[in-house]
Amino acid sequence: MEIKSLFSELETLKDKGKYEFEGWVVSNRGNNKITFITINDGSTIDNLQLVIKNELNEAFATDKIALGSSIKVAGELNLTLGGKQPFELLVSSLTVLGTVAEDFPIQKKETTLEFLREIPHLRHRTKLFKAVMLIRNSLLFEIHKYFQNHGFLNVAAPIITSNDGEGAGETLLVDDETKDYFFKQKAFLGVTGQLHGESYAAGFKKIYTFAPTFRAENSHTSRHLAEFWMIEPEVAFWDLKKIIPFADNLLKTAIKNTLKNYKSEMEFLNSLDTNNSLLKRLGDFINKDIFVMDYSDVINELKKHKENFEIQDIFFGMDLASEHEKFLSDKIVNGPVAVINYPKEIKAFYMHQNPDNKTVAAFDLLVPGIGELIGGSQREANYDKLIQRLKELNIQQEPLQWYLDLRRFGYAPTSGFGIGFERLVMYVTGMSNIRDVIPYPRVSGQIKM
Amino acid sequence: MEIKSLFSELETLKDKGKYEFEGWVVSNRGNNKITFITINDGSTIDNLQLVIKNELNEAFATDKIALGSSIKVAGELNLTLGGKQPFELLVSSLTVLGTVAEDFPIQKKETTLEFLREIPHLRHRTKLFKAVMLIRNSLLFEIHKYFQNHGFLNVAAPIITSNDGEGAGETLLVDDETKDYFFKQKAFLGVTGQLHGESYAAGFKKIYTFAPTFRAENSHTSRHLAEFWMIEPEVAFWDLKKIIPFADNLLKTAIKNTLKNYKSEMEFLNSLDTNNSLLKRLGDFINKDIFVMDYSDVINELKKHKENFEIQDIFFGMDLASEHEKFLSDKIVNGPVAVINYPKEIKAFYMHQNPDNKTVAAFDLLVPGIGELIGGSQREANYDKLIQRLKELNIQQEPLQWYLDLRRFGYAPTSGFGIGFERLVMYVTGMSNIRDVIPYPRVSGQIKM
Numbered sequence: 001m002e003i004k005s006l007f008s009e010l011e012t013l014k015d016k017g018k019y020e021f022e023g024w025v026v027s028n029r030g031n032n033k034i035t036f037i038t039i040n041d042g043s044t045i046d047n048l049q050l051v052i053k054n055e056l057n058e059a060f061a062t063d064k065i066a067l068g069s070s071i072k073v074a075g076e077l078n079l080t081l082g083g084k085q086p087f088e089l090l091v092s093s094l095t096v097l098g099t100v101a102e103d104f105p106i107q108k109k110e111t112t113l114e115f116l117r118e119i120p121h122l123r124h125r126t127k128l129f130k131a132v133m134l135i136r137n138s139l140l141f142e143i144h145k146y147f148q149n150h151g152f153l154n155v156a157a158p159i160i161t162s163n164d165g166e167g168a169g170e171t172l173l174v175d176d177e178t179k180d181y182f183f184k185q186k187a188f189l190g191v192t193g194q195l196h197g198e199s200y201a202a203g204f205k206k207i208y209t210f211a212p213t214f215r216a217e218n219s220h221t222s223r224h225l226a227e228f229w230m231i232e233p234e235v236a237f238w239d240l241k242k243i244i245p246f247a248d249n250l251l252k253t254a255i256k257n258t259l260k261n262y263k264s265e266m267e268f269l270n271s272l273d274t275n276n277s278l279l280k281r282l283g284d285f286i287n288k289d290i291f292v293m294d295y296s297d298v299i300n301e302l303k304k305h306k307e308n309f310e311i312q313d314i315f316f317g318m319d320l321a322s323e324h325e326k327f328l329s330d331k332i333v334n335g336p337v338a339v340i341n342y343p344k345e346i347k348a349f350y351m352h353q354n355p356d357n358k359t360v361a362a363f364d365l366l367v368p369g370i371g372e373l374i375g376g377s378q379r380e381a382n383y384d385k386l387i388q389r390l391k392e393l394n395i396q397q398e399p400l401q402w403y404l405d406l407r408r409f410g411y412a413p414t415s416g417f418g419i420g421f422e423r424l425v426m427y428v429t430g431m432s433n434i435r436d437v438i439p440y441p442r443v444s445g446q447i448k449m
Numbered sequence: 450m451e452i453k454s455l456f457s458e459l460e461t462l463k464d465k466g467k468y469e470f471e472g473w474v475v476s477n478r479g480n481n482k483i484t485f486i487t488i489n490d491g492s493t494i495d496n497l498q499l500v501i502k503n504e505l506n507e508a509f510a511t512d513k514i515a516l517g518s519s520i521k522v523a524g525e526l527n528l529t530l531g532g533k534q535p536f537e538l539l540v541s542s543l544t545v546l547g548t549v550a551e552d553f554p555i556q557k558k559e560t561t562l563e564f565l566r567e568i569p570h571l572r573h574r575t576k577l578f579k580a581v582m583l584i585r586n587s588l589l590f591e592i593h594k595y596f597q598n599h600g601f602l603n604v605a606a607p608i609i610t611s612n613d614g615e616g617a618g619e620t621l622l623v624d625d626e627t628k629d630y631f632f633k634q635k636a637f638l639g640v641t642g643q644l645h646g647e648s649y650a651a652g653f654k655k656i657y658t659f660a661p662t663f664r665a666e667n668s669h670t671s672r673h674l675a676e677f678w679m680i681e682p683e684v685a686f687w688d689l690k691k692i693i694p695f696a697d698n699l700l701k702t703a704i705k706n707t708l709k710n711y712k713s714e715m716e717f718l719n720s721l722d723t724n725n726s727l728l729k730r731l732g733d734f735i736n737k738d739i740f741v742m743d744y745s746d747v748i749n750e751l752k753k754h755k756e757n758f759e760i761q762d763i764f765f766g767m768d769l770a771s772e773h774e775k776f777l778s779d780k781i782v783n784g785p786v787a788v789i790n791y792p793k794e795i796k797a798f799y800m801h802q803n804p805d806n807k808t809v810a811a812f813d814l815l816v817p818g819i820g821e822l823i824g825g826s827q828r829e830a831n832y833d834k835l836i837q838r839l840k841e842l843n844i845q846q847e848p849l850q851w852y853l854d855l856r857r858f859g860y861a862p863t864s865g866f867g868i869g870f871e872r873l874v875m876y877v878t879g880m881s882n883i884r885d886v887i888p889y890p891r892v893s894g895q896i897k898m
Contacts (some may be wrong), residue, residue, distance in 0.1 A: 002600055002654075022686040024652060024859050042653035070651075072686070097686070098830070098860040106858075121648035121851050122858065133653070139601045144593055151451055151492055153586045158889035159608070159661045160621075160676050162896040172623055172631065174638065182665050182675070184894040189623065196889060196898065197598035199570035202519075203473060203579070205451075206493030211661065212608050216631050226631070227609050236522070237471040237546070243670055381547070389451065402570050402898050409555075409571065410473050411547035412519035429838075440607035440645060445633040447611040449645065449851050 001149020004043035007076075007264075010086055013079060019089065020074040021048060022097075024125065027108070028065055035062040039071065045131050046264050049076070049088040060094040068106060068125065070098040108414060113436055120448050128272070130266040134438055136425045138262055142254035143231055143419075144210065157193025158405045159212065162186065163399055172226070189214035193232050194416060195350075195403050198379060201234040201414050203408050208233040210421075218444050220249040222433040223322075225422065227442040234416035240352075240361045240378045243267045244338050245416035247365060247374055251419075255428055256286050260358040269429050278430040281368060284335055291337045293328075295359065298339050301332050319346045325364075325371040336367045348404075349389040352378040352413075363417070370427045383407040453492035455526075459535055462528060468538065469523045470497060471546075473574065476557070483513040488520065490540060495713050498523070498537040500573055504659050506691065509543040517555060517574065519547040538539050562885055569889045569897050578719070580714040581886055583876045587711055591657065591703035592868075593681055593714055601655040601682060608661065612848055613783040620664045620709025621675070638663035643762075643865060644799075644852050648881075650683040650863050651855050657682040661872075667893050671882040674871065676891040683865035689801075689810045689827045690863035693787050695815060696823055700868075704877055705735050718878050727879040730817060740786045744808065747788050750781055768795045774813075774820040785816045798838045801827035801862075812866070819876045826867020832856040832877075 001019050019230040023039035026047050030036050035057050038047040043251040050073055052062050065071065105111070106125045107348035110230075116123035123129045147154070160174055162185060174182075193209035200207045213230045235243060259282060261264055270278040293301075299316050302324055306312045308331075311321050320328075329337050341359040344351070351360035380386050386404055388396050397404070425437040435441035440449060450467050468643050472488035475496050479485050484506050487496040499522055514520065524540040545734075554560070555574045565572035572578045602876045609623055611634060621638040623631075642658035649656045650777070684692060708715055708731060719727040742750075748765050751773055755761045760770050769777075769788075778786050790808040793800070800809035814823035829835050835853055837848050846853070874886040884890035889898060 004600070020656070022861065041657075042602070068859040070685070070859045094751075097862065098856075098858075100859045101857040104858045119646070121855065124649060130652070133602065133604075133649075136605075140603050141593060141597045148590045151453070152588050153491070153582065155582075155584075156661070156888055158676060158891060158896075158898075160891050160896060162898065174621055174623055182667075182893055183891070183896050186895060187896055196570070199898075200582075200888065203574045204582070205471070206491075212605070214609075220632075229605060236519070245474045290699060300714060311599065322885045406570065407547075408550040409547075410517040410519045410549045412471065413546065432816060439605055439649065442607060442609050442632070444631055447607075447609060447634060447636055447662060448605075448631050449648075 002043040003039075003041050003046060003048050006048065007044060007046050013077065013087065015077070015079045016075070017077045019077050019443050020072070021089065022070070022072045023048070025065055025069045025071060026068055028062070028067065030057075030062070032057045032063070037062065037065065039073070040130070042130065042263060045127050045134070045268055048058055049085050050091050050094075051078075051088050052091045052094065052305045056091065056094075060091075062079075066100045066104075066107065068100040068104050069096050071096050113433065117435055117441070118448070122441070129436070131262075131268050132425070132429050132431060133439070134262055135258060135269070135429050136437060137426060138258040139254055139428060140210075140421070142257050142435075143250065146250050146253050147206075147208045147233065150206065152208045153191070153200065153204045155197055155204075155207045155209050156168040157190065157196040157209045157211060157232075159190050159214075160187050161190045161196075162190070163190075163195065170218075171214050172214050172363060189216055190215045192418065193230065194234065194418065195400075195414065197232055197234040198403070198414060199406055201236045201416070202409070202411060205236045206233070207235075216444070220443060222435075224422070225434055225438065225441055225443060228434075228438065229421035231419040231421055232416060234414060236412040236414045238378075238415045239413055240285070240340060240363060240415060243367075243376060243378070243417060244290065244292065244340075244363055245420075247376065247417055248336075248338070251365075251373075251424070252286050255282055258428060259286075282428065285367065291333050291335060293333070293339055293341055295342045299326060302328065305332070305400050311373065317343045317345060322371050326369070329366040329371070330368045334368070336365060336373075338363045339363050344389075347377070348377050349393050349395060350377075350386065352380045353382075353385055353389075361415075365417075367427055368422060373423050373427060374417050374419050376415065378413065378415040381411050381413050383405060451492040452488075452495060452497050453489050455497065455536070456493060456495055462526065462536065462844075464526070464528045466526045467523070468526050469521070470538065471519070471521045472497070474514055474516055474518045474520060474572065476513070477516065478586055479506075479511070481506050481512070482515050486511065486514065486520075489579070491579065493713060494576050494583070494717055498528075498534050499540050499543075500537050501540045501543065505540065509540075513542075513552070514545060515549045516544050516557065517549040517553050520545050521863070539602075546675055551839060560580050566884055566890070566896070573888070576717065578885075580717050581874070581878050581880060582888070583711055583714050584707060584718070585886060587707040588703055588874060588877060589870070591661075591706050592699065595699050595702050596655075596657045596682065597799070599655065601657045602649065602653045604649045604653075604656045604658050605644070606639065606645040606647055606658045606660060606681075608639050608663075609636050609638045610645075612637070612639075612644065613790065619667075621663050621665050639665055641867065642679065643683065643867065646681055646683040646865065647863060648855055648864070651683045651858070651860060654685045655682070656684075665893070669892060671884075672872070674887065674890055674892060677883075677887065678870035680868040680870055681865060683863060685861040685863045687827075687864045688862055688885050689789060689812060689864060691810055691816075692825060692827070692866060693739065693741065693789075696825065696868075697785070697787070700814075700822075700873070704731055707877060709734075722879040731877065734816065736774055737784050739814075740782050741785060741812075742782070742786055742788055744788055744791045747777060752775065754781070766792045766794060767831075771820050774815045775818070778815040778820070779817045783823075785814060787812045787814050793838075797824070799826075799828050801829045802831075802834055802838075810864075814866075816876055819872060822872055822876060823868050825864065827862065827864040829861050830856060831862050
């Protein structure tokens with residue numbers, strides 16, 4: 001049986017019921033009369049306490065069972081509902097399947113996150129990483145479920161593309177080891193699935209991607225990875241007014257269900273959070289209506305607070321820095337905020353140009369503590385305006401012709417957005433370094449395993 | 450409203466109910482008295498018939514509405530339950546949102562699959578590709594659901610790795626356009642998530658990956674892609690006897706639910722299948738118990754039929770060719786078969802060595818028409834045996850040390866397998882070329898879009 005099922009079926013458990021468990025040893029204390037061993041099986045961060053009595057200690061050599069060993073046990077479940085633990089297993093059989101060498105680096109004593117980053121193949125055997133990865137998995141499935149329940153088609157946008165992203169030049173090149181150009185042309189690792197996703201929205205109406213994306217990001221920050229997962233929905237017939245509440249509701253639902261299904265993990269993560277305010281932040285997010293604010297109003301507000309910033313030159317047309325975004329959601333709005341209608345100069349060529357000729361129908365969803373969690377827009381439907389914008393930005397038209405052509409073949413106004421999945425996991429777990437929310441982080445100059 | 454919902458809620462629909470729809474025009478016929486337009490919105494291959502009467506034809510210029518146009522309509526739903534269609538929409542308002550240029554390549558007339566492969570951004574607007582992609586999406590979600598309902602954790606195995614696969618040399622190299630070696634070492638696109646997945650099974654017990662994998666496959670066949678999606682579960686504490694029925698049940702459940710939820714699409718695909726036998730094949734798969742056969746018995750059986758093969762030299766130790774696999778499942782077993790206990794020489798180093806010293810606890814699941822759909826094994830738990838095998842195969846130990854170390858840190862017997870997702874989609878849709886079951890196929894010498 002799984003330990004998580006045991007905890008969630010507490011009310012139906014029978015005293016003295018017979019059970020079998022498999023798991024890894026978390027602690028081991030006692031003497032040759034009575035030994036208490038706790039095991040974890042990865043289904044939850046909650047552990048099961050085993051009790052081994054009398055001569056069985058010698059028979060099972062319990063004093064030799066080291067932390068991290070994999071074991072298989074059977075016995076009688078004793079309900080101790082008033083006690084520290086709701087139950088314990090009175091062990092009648094125990095087999096050690098895998099012993100542990102002395103250099104096993106995961107020990108009871110505290111280890112730093114930096115140290116654990118050196119051993120990505122083992123760090124999930126700490127309680128912290130177990131909690132983080134369980135939450136990551138929950139969010140992944142909740143997001144898939146939400147899209148599927150709302151009639152969205154999952155689209156496998158290609159990873160290897162001939163498009164050099166948005167011309168940002170931060171693209172990883174794919175090549176072949178033995179032959180020059182396996183693909184007979186320059187090939188890149190995709191920085192977004194959006195353009196390909198849009199082609200499928202034109203026909204399937206509601207689509208989403210959920211896949212790895214890549215960026216040759218040379219900055220070593222706590223918020224950037226060279227390989228990360230993105231969720232990119234795209235909906236034909238929707239404008240900005242429809243896509244923003246959808247994005248908001250998607251996040252609220254995914255977070256709400258995760259809080260409900262992973263109580264122990266979220267309480268544990270909350271206990272590690274500065275001021276223990278993780279659960280409060282997430283509760284606020286779920287319960288508050290999203291606040292929508294025009295970029296130009298944001299600029300006016302930020303001007304009033306410029307003494308708080310390193311970059312104090314606040315003007316219409318500027319790209320908001322991370323400090324501005326955080327201040328806006330942390331202090332001014334004190335909650336999540338969707339900033340809309342950005343100046344067209346600082347946004348991508350495909351965004352819908354507003355009638356004012358200055359701004360585009362873009363939105364960024366900013367949340368306290370993290371800053372930007374979502375970026376999206378209504379897409380420009382007008383072929384000629386797109387061509388014009390490409391010219392202004394000096395982007396080659398030819399490689400994008402297939403994308404432009406979508407506008408000539410029954411295009412409907414389309415909106416979409418991208419969620420950096422790891423940013424979302426950071427937001428929900430309270431982890432402050434993006435390398436700690438993905439199993440094997442990839443950054444410049446470093447590939448562990 | 451979505452057209453799929455309309456069809457699935459037939460029983461609760463009210464005659465004369467008011468509805469709005471958005472979609473793309475599939476056909477347009479009639480005159481200035483009455484026009485029939487059918488639209489599709491991508492939620493199903495089923496279309497909705499619109500009826501436009503009298504002076505509205507002129508008002509909406511219905512004679513000018515071309516195939517593929519995106520339109521928005523509202524009107525009254527008339528139930529015609531006895532008729533060819535269960536309902537039609539008597540249109541009171543109609544807006545064309547996106548017109549269609551004359552060179553729109555998707556027309557009523559038949560087009561070849563080869564031609565459609567040249568326009569991957571548009572081919573999903575045919576009924577065939579709409580059906581295929583709806584089935585692909587269904588299988589994806591059913592697989593996620595099955596794993597999640599059975600307590601599996603989704604693991605993002607890294608795409609970019611420092612491991613050169615299994616030394617097969619068919620690995621795509623990742624590089625950076627401007628600097629030599631962004632990662633300061635050779636970096637490859639992963640050919641499998643298994644090794645990294647195993648590290649997470651040691652702690653989470655049941656895990657799965659569902660992600661793109663890559664192979665610099667130079668052969669231009671109808672069964673190979675350079676970029677394809679793999680599903681790779683891995684379970685600690687499980688042996689071959691446990692993992693085979695799990696694999697079988699996963700596929701049966703995913704296929705059964707897809708047949709149930711996508712009736713129109715599956716009937717349409719069946720109508721295109723040689724002998725219209727697709728639904729029968731899938732029905733057989735769902736209803737028959739899986740047949741398990743020892744590799745050595747397979748060899749003996751194949752010897753009896755050698756006149757059927759191009760490769761007639763059948764012997765213990767040989768790698769089964771595609772023709773042998775197909776013959777085995779098509780003719781000998783006449784259904785899906787799991788072949789187990791292959792000679793160790795033809796299998797990967799990490800597979801569990803059986804006591805006979807000749808074979809490993811591997812299994813391949815073969816299905817009629819496709820051949821291998823799944824390949825898996827119990828993994829070798831013994832550190833020394835693994836080292837020995839690496840030496841025999843001349844594989845460098847150092848880059849794999851982290852993987853070998855898993856055996857030293859509380860390893861439990863572990864089993865897993867890989868499903869080539871596109872192969873599965875081929876099997877369920879009856880499509881015969883793998884390039885037609887993924888939105889943007891990547892093969893050597895070719896990246897469209």
